[in-house]
Amino acid sequence: MSASPPPTGLRHVSLRSGVYADSVRLMQVSRDVGARDGVTAVLVAMATPLNLELAAGMGLSPGDGTSPDRLLVAIAAVDDDALAAAVAAVDAALAARERAAGPAQAVPLRTVGAGLDALPTDGPALAIVSVPGRYAVAEAADAIAAGRSVLVFSDGVPVEHEVALKRAAHDAGVLVMGPDCGTAIVSGLALGFANVVRRGPVGLVAASGTGAQQVSCLLDTAGVGVSHVLGVGGRDLSEAVGGLGTLDALAALDADPATERVLLVSKPPAPSVAEEVRAASEGLSVPVRSAALSPGSPDLTAAVEALLADMGVAVPSWPSRSTTRPAAQGAVLKGLYAGGTLADEAMLLAAPVLGDVRSNTPLRPELGSVVDPSAPDLSASGHVVIDFGDDALTVGRAHPMIDPTLRLEALARVAASGEPAVVLMDVVLGHGAGPDPAATLAPALQAAGLPAVVALIGTEADPQGWSRQADALAAAGAAVFASNAAATRHALDLLGAAR
C-alpha cells in the first residue's frame, strides 16, 4: 500500500444497490472528493474483490453484503462537517450529467502537408510558403509530395534546397515558383505583389517580380491581357539552378490552352542557361520572346512594344504626367527604388549617359563598395541608385512596397544634403502594396522640393487606381510615368538639360 497513514477520525462506509458507473468515472469521483479539505481517504468503487481489498487497506471495510454490482462509498474525514460534505459531494458527482459532447475543438493544422490533406477539393490547388527560409524546404516538399504546385515567397532559402525542390517538382509534374517569388498570377488570381490586369493570351515567366508587374501593366494598358504570370525566383537562371523552374514554367504555359504567346522576363541569365532556355523555347509550340535586362538589350517597355508588334497590336502612348521642377546646375541622379529589376533597368539606361552609378545592387561589383548595404546612406555624392527591396535592407522589416519608411527617410536626407539632385523613384501599385502610397509620398516630395520623377507601376483597376495616384503625385510636383524606362529617360533629360 502507499505511504499515507491509516485514516483517522470519522468514517462513512456504505454499499448502494442499483447504481453503476464506469470505473474510470468512479476513480475520477474518488479523486475529486479526496481533494476536499478535511477528507483523508476516499474510495468510491464497485465492490469487486480488488476494490474491497483496497478498502481494507485503507481501514474502510464495508463488512457483509458486498457484491460486485453494488457501489462502495468509503470516506474518512477529520470531522462531521467534512464527512457530510464529502458524502454530499459523492452524491452530487454521481448524479451529475456530463455535458454533451460538442464538436471537436479545432485542431490547428501545423504543416502544408496537413493543410493540403484537409482540403475538400480535388480541383486546382496551390501552396504558398512564406515561413523563414531555412524551414521553407519541408513545407514546399509537402506540396510537391501531394502533387501540388507551390509558390515560395520566403527568401534566404539555400540554393541547394531550391535545386532539390525544383528537381522533385519536375519529376512530380508540378511547379515550384520561387524561392523569393513575390509575384504570380494564376488563372486570374493574383498571388503576392501583382496588379489587377485583364485576362488574355500572353503568359509570363518571370525571374523578376517587379519586372513582371511592369510588363503585365503595360500590356494591360495596351489592351492585352495575361493568361498566367509564373514567377520562378531571381536565382532560377543562375548556373547553380540552371533554369529548372523556367524550363518547367515554359512547358506548363506551352501546354496551357489559354496561352498563345510567352514573354520571359528576367535579369541577365548565365550564358549556358540562356542557351538552354533558348533551345527549349524553340521546341515549344507557343512563340517565346525574351525580355532579359542586360547592357545593350531592349528595356522592358521596348520588349513589350516588340511583343505588341508581334501580335499586330498598336502601341499606345504610355500614360504620364510629365511636368516637374527643372534640375539645378550639376545635379546628380538619386534613384530610390523598391523594385530590384526596375532599379537595374534604371541603371542600365543611365550608365551610358551618366557613367558610373553607385548602388547596393551595382551593375559592376566595384560600384557597390561605397554603399554599405546594411546602412543605406545616400550622402555618398554622385549618381546613386538604391534598391530598398534588396534582402539586406528588408531583414526584420516589411518590403518597401508595404512600408515606405526607409525610402522616405532617404528622400529627406537627399534633400537635406544640399547636393543638387534629380530624384527617381518607383511606386508599385496592386495587390500586396500599400493602400495609398501617394498619401505619404506626395507630402514628402513636396517637402523635399527637388525635381522628382516617379515610375508608377499599376493599372486603373488596381485598388489604388493609377490615375488617382498619378494625379496626387503630379500635384506634389513630380513627373509620373507608367513606364520605368520612360521615367528614367525623363530624369536623364532633366539632368542633361542642367549640364
Add this chain to the structure above:
Amino acid sequence: MSLLSGPPTVVAAGVDVFSAALRAQGADVHDVDWRPPGFGDPADLAALALDRRRAAANRTAVERVMAAGSRLVDVRPAREVLGLPDRTLLHSGPPLTWEMASGPMRGALIGACLFEGWATTVAEAEGLLASGGIALDPCHHHRAVGPMAGVTSPSMWMWCLEDPVSGGQAFCNLNEGLGKVLRYGAYSDEVLDRLRWMRDVLGPVLAAAVRAMADPLDVKGVLAQMLQMGDEGHNRNRAGSLMTLRELSPAVVEVDAPSSDIAAALRFIGGNEHFFLNLGMPTAKLAMDAARDVPGSTMVTVMSRNGTEFGIRTAGTGDRWFTGPADTPVGLFLGDYGPDDANPDIGDSAIMETYGVGGFTMAAAPAIVRFVGGTVPDALATTERMYQLTLAENPAMQVPILGFRGSPTGIDVLAVARTGWLPQINTGMAGRVAGTGQVGAGLVQPPRECFEQALAALAAEARTA
C-alpha cells in the same frame, strides 16, 4: 498541368500578408497555423524533407503495416517458442540492466526468479539478479512484446500469432488480470500462485483449445471490431476480451480436462477485461515488424518503455534504439494511491499507439479521456492531432465518431519534429516500489530525446544514401 486549369484553392503557411488580398479576390484560402519546428537541426529537417527515397520508402512501410494480418495459431511455453536459454528473462522496453531497473521491473524480475524456482527467497532472487546470474533481454529482440514489466520467463505460456501475408510471427505472454500482478511488479504468494495456475491449468487448456480450432482466431478482426464498440485497444479492452471469450469458449469447453479447470479458465478470462491486450499487442507487433528495415523510411516501428527509459526504433534505422528517460503518466489512481506512488512509464504496450490505436484512437473510446479529467471533445482533438503525426489512415481500424475515418497510422519522425507534438499513449501505472502492483492508469508521452536522436540518425543516413 492541373495548376493552370482554373483559379486554385490556396493553402498558405507563414506570414499571412497576402491571405487577406487573396480573400478579397474571392479566393478559397486556407491558412496553416505554422510554427517553427518543435526540435531538430534545420539542416537535418531539410535533409529528410529532400530525401528522394522518403516518400516511396514510407509508402512501402505503410503498405506493409496495412497488409499485415494476425492469426492466433498456438499457445506454447516461452522456453519452446523462443528457444530461451535457461536463466534468461525477457523484459519490456529497450535494453536494461538490474542496476538501472525501476521498482516494478525489479519486482517482476524477482517474482519470475521465484516462479521459476531459481531462488527461494526475495533476497536470494535479488542477489542472483544483482550478480548477473540471470540474463536480461528485451522482448522486442525476440519478436515478442509484454505489457508493463513484460517479464517473460521460460515456463510462461505465450500466445503465438502469425501474419498470413508475410509469414511473420509474434509472441506475448498471457494476461494475469488487474491489481497485484507480476507485470505491475508484484510478487506475493498470491501472484506466484496465479502464475503457477496459469502454467499448470490455463496454459495447457488454451493450448489444446487453440490447436483444436478449425479456423484460427482472426485477432486483427477482433481489434477492428472493438474500436467500434468503445474500446481503443490499449487501456480499454472490454469488448475485445468478451469477443475473445466468445470465440474461444466452444473450443475451451471441448478440451479434455476436468470441468472445474474448464470453468476456472473461462471464469478467469471473463473476469479480466484486459485479457485481449496480450493478443492485441502481438497483432500490432506483427504489423510493425513487417515494416522493419525499409531504408529511407522515417516511420516509427517500435515505441516501448522499461520503467526507466523510453525507446523507439524506426523503419529506416534498423535495430538501433533511440532512448530517453521515461516520463511518469498523469491520470487517475486506485484507492488512496497518488502521483508520488507512480513509477515512470513502463511496458511494450505502446506498440498499440505505434500501430495507430490506443491513445491514437482516443476518439473511439471517450471513456478513456477521463483519465486526465478531459472531455469527449478532448478525445476527438487528440485523435485529430495524431493524424498530423502519421503517414496514413488504416482503413481496417475505423473510428465511428469520426465518420469511420481510418486510424492515424505510422508515426513519422519528421512530422513529430515539425509539429513539436508528441505521440499520445494510454497506459497503466505501476507502483514505484517493487511488489506494489498497479496504482492507476493514465496518459503519457514519449520523451522528446528519442525523436531528436532518431531524427539526427535518419538525417545522417539520408546524407550517406
